[in-house]
Amino acid sequence: MTRYSDPYLCGVGIGVVLLAAYVLVGHGLGASGAFSSVVAAGTAAVQGVPTAASSPALAPYLDHGVTSPLRDWLVLELLGVLAGGFASALIAGRYRRTIERGPAVSSSMRIVTAVAGGMLMGLGAKLARGCTSGQALTGGALLSVGSWVFIACCFAAGYLLAPLARRLWR
Amino acid sequence: MMPLTETGVLALSGALWMAPLLGFAFGFLLERAGLAHAPRLAGQFYFTDFTVFKVLFTALVTAMLGAFWLNRLGLLDLELVYLPETFVVAQAIGGALFGAGFLLSGLCPGTSCVAAASGRLDGLAVIGGILLGVLVFNAAFDLISPIYSATALGRITLAQLAGVSTGVIVSALTAAALGGFIVLNRIRREGSATAIVSARNRVLLATATTLALAAVLFGSRTSVEASPLVAGLPSERDYISAIDLGERIAQEDPTLRVIDLRDDAAFARFHIPGATRTTLAALATDPLPLEITVVVYDDTGVTAAQAQALLHRRGHASVRVLRQGLYEWIARVQEPRLAADATMEERQAFERAATLSRFFGGVPQAGVPRASVPIGYWTGAAADGTPRAQTTNAVAAVRRRGC
Numbered sequence: 001m002t003r004y005s006d007p008y009l010c011g012v013g014i015g016v017v018l019l020a021a022y023v024l025v026g027h028g029l030g031a032s033g034a035f036s037s038v039v040a041a042g043t044a045a046v047q048g049v050p051t052a053a054s055s056p057a058l059a060p061y062l063d064h065g066v067t068s069p070l071r072d073w074l075v076l077e078l079l080g081v082l083a084g085g086f087a088s089a090l091i092a093g094r095y096r097r098t099i100e101r102g103p104a105v106s107s108s109m110r111i112v113t114a115v116a117g118g119m120l121m122g123l124g125a126k127l128a129r130g131c132t133s134g135q136a137l138t139g140g141a142l143l144s145v146g147s148w149v150f151i152a153c154c155f156a157a158g159y160l161l162a163p164l165a166r167r168l169w170r
Numbered sequence: 171m172m173p174l175t176e177t178g179v180l181a182l183s184g185a186l187w188m189a190p191l192l193g194f195a196f197g198f199l200l201e202r203a204g205l206a207h208a209p210r211l212a213g214q215f216y217f218t219d220f221t222v223f224k225v226l227f228t229a230l231v232t233a234m235l236g237a238f239w240l241n242r243l244g245l246l247d248l249e250l251v252y253l254p255e256t257f258v259v260a261q262a263i264g265g266a267l268f269g270a271g272f273l274l275s276g277l278c279p280g281t282s283c284v285a286a287a288s289g290r291l292d293g294l295a296v297i298g299g300i301l302l303g304v305l306v307f308n309a310a311f312d313l314i315s316p317i318y319s320a321t322a323l324g325r326i327t328l329a330q331l332a333g334v335s336t337g338v339i340v341s342a343l344t345a346a347a348l349g350g351f352i353v354l355n356r357i358r359r360e361g362s363a364t365a366i367v368s369a370r371n372r373v374l375l376a377t378a379t380t381l382a383l384a385a386v387l388f389g390s391r392t393s394v395e396a397s398p399l400v401a402g403l404p405s406e407r408d409y410i411s412a413i414d415l416g417e418r419i420a421q422e423d424p425t426l427r428v429i430d431l432r433d434d435a436a437f438a439r440f441h442i443p444g445a446t447r448t449t450l451a452a453l454a455t456d457p458l459p460l461e462i463t464v465v466v467y468d469d470t471g472v473t474a475a476q477a478q479a480l481l482h483r484r485g486h487a488s489v490r491v492l493r494q495g496l497y498e499w500i501a502r503v504q505e506p507r508l509a510a511d512a513t514m515e516e517r518q519a520f521e522r523a524a525t526l527s528r529f530f531g532g533v534p535q536a537g538v539p540r541a542s543v544p545i546g547y548w549t550g551a552a553a554d555g556t557p558r559a560q561t562t563n564a565v566a567a568v569r570r571r572g573c
Contacts, residue, residue: 004204007224008351008371013199014225015232021192022237025185026173027252029196031279032300039304057311073189080193081280082287087194088201089288097289100208100276111295114208117275118282118299119306120267125279126307127318128264130254132278133196135261137226139254141233143327143339146256153265158273162215165273169212 002092018137025073028138032125034078037061074134102169113168124154172246197284200225206285208276208292215273220354227347235381238340242388249454250484256323263317275299325455337385344382348375408478410465410490412498416526419444427458431468431477432496442467442492442499443530453477460485467492467499504532507547509540 021028040061044052053062061072089095101110125131128150130139136154139147174184203225204210213219240246272278275296277285282300285293307314329336355367418426419442428445430437437447448456450473458464464481466474466489474491481489492498506523508516524534 004221005202006368006371007203007221008228008374010199010203011225011228012232012374014196014229015236017192017195017199018229018233019236019240021188022233022251023172023240023246024174024188024192026250028233029192029280031283032304035279035297035300035304039301039308043305043308055308055311056315057308073186076186076189077193077196078283080190080195081197081200081283083190084194084197084199085201085206085284085287086197088198089206089284092202094201094206095289097291099291100285101292102209102212110292114275114277114292114295115299115302117271117273117277118296118301119303120271120274120299121279121296122271122300122303122305123307124264124266124268124271124303125300126264126304127314128261128268129257131268131280132226132272133280135254137230137233141230141237142248142251142253143234143329143336143343144254144256145323145326145328145331146258146261147254148328149256149258149261150265150268153262154269154272157266157269158215161270161273166216168274169209169276170216 002094014137015141018141021138022142027073028134028141029077030074030130030134030138031078031081032122032131033134034072034074035122036126037072037075102167104167104170172240173250196280197287200281200284201288205281206288206290206293208285208290211278211281212273212276217357220357223354224351227350231344231347231378234340235344235378235385238336238385239381242385253325253327256326257319258321258323260318260320271299271303337388340385341382344378344385348378348382351375408489408491409493411493412502413523413526415442415465415492415499416503416530420526420529423463425462426465427462428465429453429467429477431466431473436469440496440500442496450477450480453480457484458486460487463488463490465490465492467495469495469497471495501544501547503527503530506532506534507538507543508534508536509543510537511540 018028040052040058043055043058044062049062052058086095099107099110101107105113121131125135128135128146130136130147130150132154135144135147135150140151200206204221205225210219211222214222237246237248237251241248268278275282275292277293277296279300282293282296286297287293311318327336327339329339332339415428419428428442430441430445430447431450432441432447434447437445441447445467458481464486466477466481468474471491471494474495478489478491494501502523503526506520506527508520512520520534520536524536526532527534
C-alpha cells in the first residue's frame, strides 16, 4: 500500500483542476448538484415528466424536457470522480471492500449513521445550494459571500456537535 | 478571453466532454490525499487529522490566486464565470445541517463517491443518505421554500460586501490560510523532534505569498475591452429595418428572438408583437441560444447598443438593433404613409409595407400631403427628429386607436 501524497500538493492539484474548470467551461466543480439531477430524473421516470416538472423543486433540473442525467455536466463530472477515485485506489493498492468506522462502533451502527449523516448533508446542501465542492471550494475561491457563510456554519456546527458524537469516532 | 464556452470557442458538447476528465482528476487527487477514509476525515473534528483543512484551503487558495491573476492579466473574464448566489439564511442553516451530517457520516458528497469507488461500503451508504436527503427536500419544498429564497443578495463577493478591492480580500484570505497551515504544522510537530517542511512546500509557500502580496497592489480588473467595439464600427449587419423585422415575424421565423429593453410600463402600453421584455442585467446572466438572431430595441438606441455589445461579447454572431427603435416600427409598420404625389419606387415600397401593416393591424395611409412624410422615409435613409418624443407621441396615437 502506497503512502498518501502530501495534502498540500494534492490541494494545489485540485486547485489547478478547479481553475481549469473556470477557464474551460465557466463554472467550477460540484458534487451535490449531480445528486439533485439523479433524483429529479428518477422522480420524472416514476411520476412522468409533466408532473415532476410542475414541482418548483425539480423544474430547474428538467429544463427543456431533458430527463437524461447524462446530459448534465455535474453528473458526468461525478462519474469522472468515481472513476478517478477507483483508479487511484487501485494503483495505490488501497481498494478494499470494507466498512470504515470508529473503534467503538458496530458495522450496522456505522451504516445507520452514514445514511443519517448523508441525509442531513443532502438536505443541507440543497438548502445552501451546494456542498463542500460546489459551495465551499468553487464559490469560496471566487469570494462568494454565501460560500463563506456556508464554510463558517459548516465547520462551526461540526466542532460544536463533535463532543456529542465522540463515541462514533474515538 | 476565457472562459471558452462563454466566448463560443468551446461548444456545449465540448464542455460535456471536459466534465468526466476534470472529474477524474478531482477524484484521483482526493483519493491520493487520503480523503476516502471516514475516520480520517472525522479526525478533523477531534484535532487529530487536518488533511481536509489542508487540501480544501490549499485548493481554494490556489484557484483563488489563479482566477485573480488570470483576470488581472486580461485572460479570464470573471463576470462570465458562474458565481453562486448568496442567500444568507439558507446558506447558514444549510451549512449547519451539512456540518452536522459531515460529522455523523465522516464524509462529504464528493469524498463519499471516492470512498465508495475505493470499495468502502460506508461511502455507498452516505451516497444513499444524500439521495434520501434530496428526496426529503423536494417533497417538503413547499414548507422549505420561504427559507430557501429569503435574504437573497444575488451575486455578491466578499470584496463588494466589505467595499474594498478584490486584491485585498485575496491577500487576506491567503495570509489566513498560510498562517493556519503554519500553526497546524506546529501542532503536528509536537510529537517529532524536527520540523517537517519539505523544500517543495517552501516553494509553494513562497509562491503563494508573492502572488498574494502582489494582489494587494493590483486590486481587480473590471474587464472592458475597447478593441472589439472600435473594430466593429456599425455596419448594415448590425441593424435591421422595421419592414425586414416585420416580415420575419410574420413568417414566424423560429430562429428570431425580439427583445424589448424598455421598462415594464412602456412595454405594457405597446410592444412589437412577439417581443419579450428583459433588462441588460438579465441578458448578462441568462444565456440565449447562440445560433439564433437576436433583435434588440428600445426608444433611444442606447440600451439596444449596449445589449448588442454585451451579446457580441458572449459570442452571439447575429445581433441586430432595430434602426430608430420602436419609433421606426410605428412609423413604418403600424402607420406607413404614402404621399399623394409619390414616385413609382415609393409606391412599390408602400405596397410591401401596407401588406405587412394590415397583418399587424396597422393603418396604412395613402395620399397624405408630401409634407407629412419625412424626407428619406421610403429610401432607407435615417429618419429625422428625436426618436423618444416621437415614439411617445406615436405610441399615444396607437393607444388611442386601441391597437
